[in-house]
Amino acid sequence: MALAQRRVPQAGDITVAIRLFEQGELAAAARLCRAALARDPRLLPARIVLASALLGAGDIAAALAEAEAVLAIDPAVAVAHFIRGTALHDRCRSGEAAAALQRAVALAPGDAAAWLNLGVALTALDRLDAAVQALRQACQLAPRSAEAYASLGTALVRSLRLPEAVSAYRAALRLRPEFAAVSWDLGFALLLGGDFPAGWAALRQRKPEEEAALTARGVADVEWDGADRAGGTLLVCASQGLGDTIQFARYLPLLAARGWRVVLACDARLARLLGGMAALVTPAERLPPHDAWVALSSLPLLFGTMALTIPAPAGYLAADPARVAFWRAALAGGPAVGLVWAGNPAHANDARRSLPQAALAPLLQVAGVRFVSLQHDAAAVPSGVTDLAPQLTDLAETAALLQALDLVITVDTAVAHLAGALGRPAWVALPHAPDWRWLLGRDDSPWYRSVRLFRQPGPGDWDGVVADLATALRGYEARRPPSPSPSPSPAPCSVAPCPPHAFSSAGASAR
16 A cells, blocks of 8 residues: 555546546546656646646636646647636636737647637737637637637627628537527627617527526416407516616516506616606515516517617606705706716626716816716725715716716716706716717617716726817706796606607517
8 A cells, every 4th residue: 555655646546537528527637647747746747737727717816826736847838828828718817818819829829718718818909800800719629619600709899890790600500509608799789880680689688697596486378469358467588687677677667558557577776766667676586476477678679670770768766855855956056967987887888888987077067067986886986076876876866966967977887878868968988999878870779768878989098088078068058048946847757758660569578
C-alpha cells in the first residue's frame, strides 16, 4: 500500500481523467487529477484536465487559478489560454478575456470554441467588426454549432445588421429548434426591424425556466388562443420585467371587452398602479381558479398588433389625484424635470443602456431648470439635483410624481414606459443598438405618443446623446408656455378610451 501511494503517475491516470471529463463526470475527473498533482505538481496534463473540469463545473476562480498555473509552466498551451479567457469573461473582465482568447486562437487556429468565446468577449467590448469576424470563423469551423450562430446573431444585432442577424438566428434554430432563448432573440431582431407579425410569432416559444415556473404555480391546462369566449376567468401571466408589464397592460381592457374576467399575475410593485385594470395576484399569493391562461407577452400577437394598430398610444394609465396634488404642491416654484440615468444592474444589457452619472454634467448646466432624481439605489446624486427617489415607494407613487413633473428624462427603464403610459412628456436616451420596442431611425414611438427618443450616434457615445438632450432642453424651456392651473386628475389607474381604429382584431385567432 505504501508503495502504491508513492508510485510515479502513469499516463493511464490522465487517460481515465480525460474519459471521465468527456463523460461529464467532472468531480471524478478533478479528484483523479488532484491526486496526480499531489504526487507531481508539475504534471501538466493533469493540471490542464483539472482546469477544464473546474471550468465545466462552474468553479470559475479555481479554473482561472489552474489555467494560470499551467501557463506559468508553459505559456504556449492553447487550451490554458482558452480556459483563462473564458473564466475572465465570466468575471466581466472582457478586455483581458479577449487578449487571452486571441492568444488561444493564434496557438490553435482550428479551435472553434476559442473563436466562439473570443467573438463573445469582443461583442461585450463593442468591438463588433472583429466580433463578427471571429464568430463567422467559429461557424465555419463548427457548422453544427447552434451557439456559434446564435452568438453571431447577437453581434450582428449590436451592429444593426438586422437581416444578417435574422439569418444567423434562423440558422441556429434549424440546428436546435428547441433553442427558446434564440427564438426570443430572433423575435426581438425582427421587431427591432419593424417586422411585427414574424417577431410576435417568434416570441411564442417559451423558455424552459418559464415553463417550469408556470407549472410550479399551477396554471390551467388551457392556454387561450385568441378565440372569443363568453365569460370565464382568464389568468394573464406577466413573466418579463416591470417595463414590459406596463407596456403590455394596454391589452387588459381589450380582454375584458372579449367577455373575460381578467386576473393579472405580476410583480407586487405594480399592484396599486395596475389594480384598476384587472384583478391582481402577486407571486406570494396563490393563483385563483381560472378557466384559461395567457402570457402577457403573447397578447400583441393574439390581437394582430402592427405599428399602426397599437392600442392607446396616447396613454392608458392615470395616477391617484390626491398624490398628484401632493407632488404638485411639493414641486411648486418653477419647472421641474425628473432624471433617471441608470437601470436595473441585474439587466443583461444594463451596461449599455445605463448612462454614467458624470456624463450628465452638460445637461445639468441648462439654466432655469430644477432637476429631481427618480433614480433608485443611487450611491449619490449630482450636486444641485433634489433626490426624491426615497419617497417613491412603488410605481403608483412614481406615477403621481411623473404626473406633476414638467418633463422626465430617462434611460430605457420602467420609468420610460410609465411616463408614456400616463401620456406624460418623456425623453428617452437610447444606446446605439436599442431594445426592440424603440425600433430604428425615428425619434418618436408608436407605443407612446408622448415619448421622444434620443439615440447614440455610435456604440457607447453618451456624450453625443447628452449634448442633444441639453440642446433640446434649452429650446424646450424657451418655448414652454406658462403652466396652466392644475386640472382635476382622472380616477386612479383608469383606462383612457381608444378610438375605434386604435387596434385591430385581425389575426386574433392566430396561434
